[in-house]
Amino acid sequence: MDKSRFEITSKQLIFIIVGSEVATGILSLPRVLSAEAGQHAWIAVLTGALVPLICIYLIDTLYRGFDDPDFVRVSHALFGKALGSLLVITFILYIIFFQGIVIRIFAEITKIFLLPRTPLYIILFLILLPVYYAVSKGGRVVGRLNEILFWILLIDLLVLLVLLPLGDYTLLLPLKDLDYKGLLKATRESFYSYAGVEILLILYVMVRKKEEVFKAAIVGQFIVIFFYLVTVVIALLIFGFEAIQQLTWPVLNLLSVRHVAVLERLEIVFLLFWLGVGARPAINLSLASAYSFCRLGRLSLARYYVLTSMGIALAIYLVAIWPRDLIEVFQLANYAGFLFLLTSLGYPLLYHIAKFMRKGVINHGKTA
Template identity: 30%
Template sequence: MKKYAFNELTVLQYVFFIHGTQVGIGVLSMPRELAEEAGTDGWISILIGWVCATVASLLIVNIMKRYPGKTIVDLIPVFFGKWLGMVVSALVACYCALAAMTVIANGIGIVNVWILSQTPGYVLAILTVIPTYMVVQGGLRVLGRYAELIFYLTLWMPIVVFSILPYSNWLHLLPVLKDGWMPVFSATKSTILSFLGFELAFFLYPFLQRKQYASLGIVVANTLSMLIFMHITVFSFSFFSPDEITQYTWPTLNLWKVIEYRFLERIDIIFLAFYLFFLSTTTLPYMYFTVFTTSQMVGSADHRKHLFILMILIVVGAWLYTPTFIDLKKWSEVWSMTGMVGGYIIPVIWWLAIQLFRRGKGGQKG
């Protein structure tokens, strides 16, 4: 019997799992970050970031094809030994925990600023960890179904953005490459980091039912994320002037603030409420793989005890410490740097090592 048969994912769940992990905080701030680096040519950086993320994703899938029944946590002791493997596994768990904590803290900060300005952060943390525990305790299959459900529930959001078309000025996007290619390449850094989430394929591959579609699935997931990033970025560039957009911390929220209907005002509040579900599809996978890794380290198949402890630590941490906007930015930068190593650099090095090993054996498989 397969080790992970109980938590197997369908191809669609696999696609939406990775896509949901990618579409998180970046959607809110990406238009501003791109405008600061490359002006209204920043949309080109999204395409370059998509290419980089897709190449790295395919390398990860190609690597994991050699170990179809094992996750990265199973492989670490094989390559590093028992004790050094424990250290590396702990670093993997810390990376996943950092990603989850960064998204949770940013989500709480956004809600504090935009909706519940008088509500203490620890209260929002309690309201966050209760549904988080209920979903994550169900395991990977439940998370896959959850990601698929949230994708369908939020399909209306990109459609509503078309309401600003009459107020858009597409001349803001012209001329293309007004400052050359260097600003575009400089802005690519923020886009390739926004695609982080595909590195979870190191964990997901053995859970996939039809592994022959792993490459296609991860390309589709990256493409869906690219279309979302491109959609909101282009509309933001066309609505705000090139100088105005850099003044907003979260220009996507400001974009939704101007959308109104006769029967409904402040649709940005509704958007933010639904967007919290989007944030959860980023938080929950990293949360799950944090406790999945720690439970595997101690030889336990049940991750719920570790999850309960992590939830308590989050609430206590939110009660003792409220991060500032600068702190959140630093957390995001650390996550970005570690994600760059884990998502882009390590797959390239690992793949090259496999190719050199194969050549050393005369091209034989093994």
């Protein structure tokens, strides 16, 4: 497996950014945000977007000083081999933990709505098997897969837009009575929904034209913001913020509002489209972690990447099967969200500080 199989275009980076962030979290996002901000939950989508936008800016400015913006190499250059390797390993472990929780939530939704009689461990296995297969093919294939699945995601969004005429716009009122404390709490919750943008730390080196990375990442991020905003607004228009609190997955409940003659249960059709979309974050971040692990151990991509991908998939499976029930899953999801905030901003800031302190010692990614 030559290194060129991990090259992606800036266009593919746009789809990967979208695919890394938009997953199962969007199905409960209206409930989570409206619990704190009420009818102003949609504003929290916009204020929460500051975190991923700052993250993208910090990563781009960090790597501009390096001829070889490889995450592992930059870590070693800034922190030395021992501490740099520890930071890379910690990042990989974070990815495994976070994606284990994401996959578990995805499996729980699949079990409730599609496969109620199938054991959870079987569902998890059936989800992670194609995840491993896609990751094993390298970055180029993952980029194309994200591009295809993006259009499926767009179909899902169009299905929700059909409900827009049924909405009651008074449910967004009053706009002036803004609870700033509640909005602040909702903004904090909104931060977590943008988890996945930190993948740019690893994928930056894979993009062929480095000068296009920032623009592509920003475009992808604004697409995510648009998807979240539309979803939250439609849920508020249909249910109102009080009724949403009684629904675990309000986006799926939206699909039972409108009757379609041929399709009796529209949420089933939505979920069938969602099967590929929901697994994208695990595919994208598993690619990043497997690639970084090989780079860290100086392992040949041709000989060890596929085996490493299998190991990452197995680790994600073990994390996903660990929680006893859905309540514990949601508790771990809160911890995972906090870790995202710490990672997405903490890593780039820490690396910037190290870069500033070693100014004059670092010369294009190599220690003097």
